Amino acid sequence: MVVGSNILPKILVLSLKNDIGGSLIAQNTIFGWILSGPVAQPITSLSTQVIETMTDPLGDLLKKFWEQEEVSGAQTQTDEDTICEDLYRNTTYRRNDGRYVIKLPFKPESPNSMALGHSRLSAQQQYISIERNLEKKPDLQKIYAEVLEEYQTLEHIERTNAQEIIRDGKYFSFYLPHHAVIKPDSKTTKVRVVFNASKLFHSGLSLNDVLHTGPILQNDLMLVIIRWRLYKYVFNGDIEKMYRQIYVHKEDQDFQRILFRESPSGPVEDYKLKTVTFGVSCASYLAIRTLHQLPEDSKPKFPQVAKILVNETYVDDILSGGHDLNSTKTSVSQIIEVLKSAGYPLRKITANNRSLLNEIPETHLLDSEILQFHDTSTTKTLGIR
Structure with missing residues (x-):
């Protein structure tokens, strides 16, 4: 001592x-x-050196440990969260084909004290600059054009006029610059077009500045994976183009305008994005909130689906299962049917038992030979191989 x-x-x-x-x-x-x-x-x-210190490192470490292990309580709802929730409940509806239509949650200060300015000219200059860069990479340019052409084929964008919408000196339209993000390891979408709603234009404000972000509804990734591992039989699937399956109210679509042309020699044309757009700050909230609304609307017929969509989903990834084959098969069929009713196709489906995949079309599976293991047979879910 x-x-x-x-x-x-x-x-x-x-x-x-x-x-x-x-x-x-x-x-x-x-x-x-x-x-x-x-x-x-x-x-x-034995030479011993004693140093007096004013801190308590052991106490700090214990405190960090306790805080890390602490079970988080329910999040307190803010005024902004209440505004977003009230707006969603009062304005969201379903079309005849079952798809949801939502409104963008604009801040109450918009457009009076937070007004957008003109944005088309700057967006056009940026688009032409990106187009020049794409010309140096013909393969990427071709894929980029195909992605935006797919938007037209699926009717996720609509051609509009080149005039910005101005009322009482305030702008009620906004142009989103866009660029390519390359995902070489993706099995499906190698190139994703990302829209920049945070770009500042003439007024010094961006679209994201005048929108509420909305409450965080995303599940904790670790908890989702731990729950998934508790099941004996598991399945996993990805909601295809989840954000783009939700439509935006017609009066809000002009705030999601873009510029595009199929060929550098053709005229630059104006379009408006008709669906929830990745890059807009509230997109994540709107997408997950709509996914949570779906089981509310389907609960009487499919009671099991609510637990899956609310607790066993991470953004657009479904990770669920069961302790016996029959109940797991029921969950698979019900979740596919409920998602389909809202225009959500479940794709890249995998499971740890072949019988769970028997009634699913091969084109909807991630890999038809996923359970025929080879030395190089791997897949990834949420980044985990």
Whole structure:
């Protein structure tokens, strides 16, 4: 035990013995006897350095451990969250084909004290610059054009006029710059077109500046995976183009305008994106909130689906299962049917038992030979191989 000299008098007891072992003195203390003095034979010594510190590193480490292990409580709803939820419930509806139509959650200050300015000219200059860069990469340019042409084929964009919408000196339209993001390891979408709603234009504000982001509804990834691993039989699937299966109210679509032309020699044309767009700050909230609304609308007929869509989904990935084959098969068929009713196709489906995949078209599977293991047979779910 190492003690400071300032507390030595406090631990001594009135008892002393001389000539211990021929040369040592023994002093009694409240902790027991201590020896001091010279020794005749050589001994191995231990050098100890004591440093006084004002911090409590052990306490800090314990505190961090407790905080890390703490089960998080329910999130407190903010005023912004309440506004977004009220707007969603009061304005969201389903079309005849079952797809949802939502409104963008504009802040109450918009457009009075937070007004957007003109954006088309700057967006056109940026588009032409990106187009020049794409010309140096013909393969990427071709894929990029095909992605935007797919938007037209699926009717996710609509051609509009080149005039920005102005009322009382305020702009009620906004042009989104866009660029390519390459995903070489993706089995399906190698190139994704990303729209930049955070771009500042003439007024010094972006579209994201005048929109509420919305509450965070995304599940904790670790909890989703842990729940998934508790099942004996598991399946996994990806909601294809999840954001783009949800439509935006017609009066809000002009805030999602883009510029595009199929050929550099043709005229630049104006379009408006008709669906929820990745890159708009509230897109994640709107997509997940709509996914949570679907089981509410389907609960009487499919009670099992609510648990899956609310608790066993991470953004557009479904990770669920069951403890016996029959209940798991029921979950697979019900989740596919409910998602399909809202225009959500479930694709890239995998499972750990072949019978769970028997009634699913091969084109909807991630890999038809996924359970025929080879040395190089791997797949990834949420980045985990």
